Amino acid sequence: MSDDARGPIQATRTFPGTAESCGQARSWIRSLILPYPEIRDSAELVISELFTNAIRHTASGDPGGTVRVTVRTEGDPPSLLRLEVTDEGRRNHVPRQVSRAMLPPEDAQSGRGLFITSVVSYAWGCFPADGDGPRPAEPVREHRDGAMTTWVEFALRQEMEMAGSP
Template sequence: MSPALNSPAEIHRWCRNFPGTHDQIRAARQFVAGYLGDHPETDTARLVVSELATNAIRHTRSGLPGGRFCVTVLAGTSLLILSVLDEGGPTTPRLCQAHGEDQNGRGLHLIETLTTRWGVHGDQTGRTVWALIPLSPVGPGT
């Protein structure tokens, strides 16, 4: 169990800023995995943050030279909140219809499938896209 989640009665929060480059998507996944350790939802959380970070880099000013994005992980006893703050852009993240073999537009559908709920706050100057993941009980006897 990760040191971050070894006190189930507490709420834990970690944040980290990343340069807006594609290699930092892997670093964001590692950041989340380092927080959750061997928790049952680690793989789901890594996939969700990967999609959110990818969207920040592909669709906002975070992906421009000098751009950044911030990952926040907030965990209580039964819920994990993952969020990515980007530097804004002209469009708001939304579910869209993917056509045929086109891979664009599938990330938010995946997030919707893997999470309890997700949403967006902010505007063209900066947005936070967040997702809720229920946490399985861990500890003695589970």
């Protein structure tokens, strides 16, 4: 497929904050980015990690919680693919934490998601969901304290290097 045949993508979907929905989010992303096979596996891996973080560490995983996922390309022709995962904020009993991409100890059973994200993506970061970041494309229920959007970008052109590249 030529780069000219790759059209723009702009889509947002809200999923129930359940483990089963993680697979649905992964399949949805895969269906949207079929024209971009060079980043498809990495994007699926990252959406799984970020969705899992949202339901494990925020109120999105509470009964009735949701996770909003946005995927869009940027540029004409597209040069970046951006994924965003917006959670519903921290649980009341969980202290506020800073997201860091650190490799955990070898014997750790979890905690590699953001590290993996930083290695396979062009760039990543997060911002308060009600702050200076992009506005949602669809209505969502009111966010709890500390709702965050975590974003990840993938280069769609070979001349753009990945963040983990030498």
